[in-house]
Structure formats: C-alpha cells, structure tokens
Amino acid sequence: MWRRCLLTGVSAWLAAITPASAFIAYVSNEKSNTVSVIDTDSWTVTRTIKVGQRPRGIEFTRDGKFVMVAVGDDDTIQVIDAKTQQIVDTLPSGPDPELFAQDAAGKIMYVANENDNTVTVIDLEKRARIGDIQVGVEPEGMTISPDGKMLINTSETTNMAHFIDTATRQIVANVLVDARPRFAEFKRDGSELWVSSEIGGTVSIIDPVKREVTGKITFDIPGLRREAIQPVGIGMTKDGKTAFIALGPANRIAVVDGASHKVTKYLLVGQRVWHMDFTPDEKYLLVTNGVSNDVSVIDVAAQKVIKTIQVGELPWGITIAKP
C-alpha cells in the first residue's frame, strides 16, 4: 500500500517538475513594426523580427510552417517562415488589412481591409487574390463557423455582424450588435457566436441558426468607470466551458462561464489588453497588453496571471503554433 502511495507521489512530483513542451508564440507590435517571438518554456523573448508598418492581425498557417502578419500601413500581409524566422513572401490584401481568417483546410483566407469596406479572398496555395466581398464600414472581426459554411465579419462603424456564405461569397444575414464590434468567435460545437462590442461594453451571444442575438454579457468592475470597460479579444476553451474576454483599458481579462454566460472572475493584466491565444495544450493563455508593452501569461486551470513579459511597442495580436 505504502509503495503504491510512494509511487504515486513520486510520479506526481516528476510530472510537476518536468517542463511542459515548449511552444513558440508570435506577437505583432503595432508601433515598433516588429514581431516578438516568445518561448513558452523560458517565457522570454528569443527574437524580434522586423516587419512592415503597423503589424496587427497575426496567425499561423494551418500546417504550422508560416506565420502571416497583416501590415496595415503597407497594405499587405507578410509571410514569415517559422523555421528561419525570416519574411519569405507577401500576400495580396486590400488597403489596410487588419484581421483575417483561414478555412479549416488552410487553403482559402479571408482578410478584413479596414479602409475600403471589403473582405479580400486569397487562395493561399497560389498566394493570389481571388475575390472581394463588400461589407459594412471598417470591417474588423473575422471568424469561420466550425462547419466551414459561414464566414462572419464584424464592421466597426456599421455595428453589425455580417454572415457570409463561403460557397457563394454573398452576405446572407446581418445581425445588429452594440457599438464598435471588434471580434467574433464561435463555440467549437457551432452552437453560439460571440461578438465583442468595444464601445457598447458588451459581448453579444448570437444564435447562428436563427441569426439573432439571444443574450448579452455585461461587465462590472468595482472602482472602474463603465467607459473604461471595452471588450475586444475573446478566447474560448475547446470544450466551450470557459471563455476569456479582454477588456481593453480596464486592464482586466473577464473569465466567463460558457454555459451561463456569467462573469466568474476578473484577472488583472497590463494596460489596454487586446488579443489572446491559447497554447495548444490549453494550459496557458497569452494576452497582449498594448499600452504597457507586454504580454501576460494566464494559467488557464488556476485562472491566475502568472507572469508578464516585456515585448515591443503596442503589442496587438498573438498566435501560437497548433500542432
């Protein structure tokens, strides 16, 4: 009996001291025109890559070989080779690309061009622009439904979530949400679409079948003005049970119960927290803090901020390779 206890204890201890497999996170720094590379084992910046002007949206290709970063002021998307960490190519977007989404196969990419109210469709294999979709004013948030049939784009000034059929590339529905919708995210089972409204200070829960708002998440942090609470980035665990919402200048991440849509906790992070990404094992969530120029690391299970790492100026987006 005691041997079994000892064995269990030793294996638990070994599991605790064995470092988790390291992942590499790429952070776009909007003001310093760089991308910071973070090693998630040592939690340090291992490299800073010079990129084009105003890098914002950043994402790995589905095969994990390249990192794509939208450089808005250069009106293009640059491609970084994850192995050499050098810029190897560019993709043809419209003017001022901001956020983008890829289909499940990683063949088609949709880019929101903030300045000309369009979504550009790019064939990633040919690296060629194959179409444009006219949307609302100042398009930003981009996501694709888990079944791949619906592309969602939010337009900041029109205050809408546009439902775009990926087959016909036509808008099939528009859902009005609160002011300045910034980001959209589906639950993995496709049952809900969440859209954050920066000025409205809410996250709208949309039924993707009925295409109507079924609920709203509101935030209340004691001691903070309502205007300071500006929801932007959303991160949801694969099981859909927990969501993390970046509240911008409130310097907090709200932890939200995926089923009840109630805020269970607020986590203090750096200033103007913006976007986020999970490590593939969902052990950690990394969030970018624009004004304090750093990235905070959240232990997902413990719901605790464990570290903050200095990066470049005005960190905006973040992506971590998914194996």
Next chain:
Amino acid sequence: MTSTTVTPARSGFSLSEYITCLNGIVWREALRFLHQRERFVSALVRPLVWLFIFAAGFRQVLGISIIPPYETYILYEVYIAPGLMAMIQLFNGMQSSLSMVYDREMGNMRTLLVSPLPRGYLLFCKLLAGTAVSLLQVYAFLLIAWFWDIAPPTIGYLTVLPALILSGLMLGALGMLISSGIKQLENFAGVMNFVIFPMFFASSALYPLWRVREGSPLLYYVCLFNPFTHAVELIRFALYGQMNWVSFAVVGGCTAIFMIGAIYAYDPSRGLVRRGPGGGEA
C-alpha cells in the same frame, strides 16, 4: 540543630536544563496568549481592517510597474499583504515588550530573573516565545487573506517561515530594547507614537519605494534605512519563494544589535534603567 546543605558551585548547565527553561518561558507566553482571546482577535482585526478597508480605496495605486518578486501586475491588497504580516509582528514585538514592563511592575520578572541560567539566554527564550506567538497570528492572517484572493504559491507558505522567524526576532529584540528604557506601563503610548507608527509608515509596507521616491527623495532614504522596510521585503520575497540577500543581511544584523543592546540594558550592573538603592527597579 539545623543543618544547612551547601550546593556546590556549578560551572555550567546541562542541555535539558536549558530546554526546561525555554519550555517554561514559551509555554507561559503561549498560555497567556491563549487565555487572552481578545488579544488574538485584535491582532487579526488590525491588519484585516487595513486589507479590507484601506486597500479597497487604493486598488489602482501601483500604476504600471512590475516590481520583484512579483512577475506580473498585482492588486494593491496583494502588495500590502507582506507589509501587514510584518505589522502583525511589529505590534506583537511591542506588545511582548509591554508585557515585560507589566511583569516588572507586578514583580513577575523577579521570578524569571532568579533563574540561575544566563540572563541573555532568558531574554532570548522570551524573544522566541514572542516570535512563536507572532507566527500563529501571521498564519491565521494568511488563512483569512487566502479567501480574499491573496494566494501566494503554495511553497511560499513554507519558505516564508524562516523569514518570519528572523523578522519576528528582530522586532521582538527591538521591543525588548525599548522596554528596558520604559519605567511605567503608561509610557507605552509613547512607543506607539514614536516607534510603531513611524516605522510602519516610513517603510515599503504600504507603497513600493520607487513610488515613495517620486513623492519625496528624503523620505525614500528614511524608508531605505528603516529596518522594518527590510523585514517587509524579506517576508515579501520569501512569500514568493525568493531570497532578498540585502534585506536578510539588514534584518540579521539588526537582530544581533538589538539583542545585544537588550542584554546589556537588562544587565542590572550596567542597565539603562536607573536602579533603586537595593538594586531593584525604581
């Protein structure tokens, strides 16, 4: 006819005699503490008032700086927790010195001092007893603070123990040194105003030193040379499993100086308190 037994003069004492003495003094202090429930409650209420009320109004005070040992942004209540732990020990140190003044006034101290063991050892036992009591108070505070979301890493609860013992000894020794100069219980109010408050406020307990420096460079240096600052920092680092060597050296050094001072002050032949003609306290 009466016979008298002459005890031969002894050059030293056995270890068990030392332990009996230590046990007696620590046990008396523990019993006294346990019988004074109000003291325990008031020792806890004081830091909790700071934590629940004072800290609530200063949540945004720390600004954007991340200071060691913290690795990320923290709320103000997390920042002041180590300061409040040290405050518990500061009050406890002064309170046990108050009890020495009381003991002296009531004559209990004579019972203690008739012990043949070296006076320095007796004082050290008294100091250990006071520190042990402060540890109970601090851990009770940490338990309540945990429910207030002040949760240092689990290992921190263990690593903070040596730091608490050392800072408890330093603050206890300081209290002992001060108590040697107090003739009456009533004078203790002065200790409150001239020792406890200045030590607590002119330290890193409530604000980080960089913030103090922004406000007043002079105050910054006062805080920097305040041993209480180093007690707070030693506890703060230890609570997060880290070592602050400078604070360790300062606290260790001050403990030794205060202890030697107290032993000197309690020596009737050289003491700081003027004795009466019969050798007793005036």
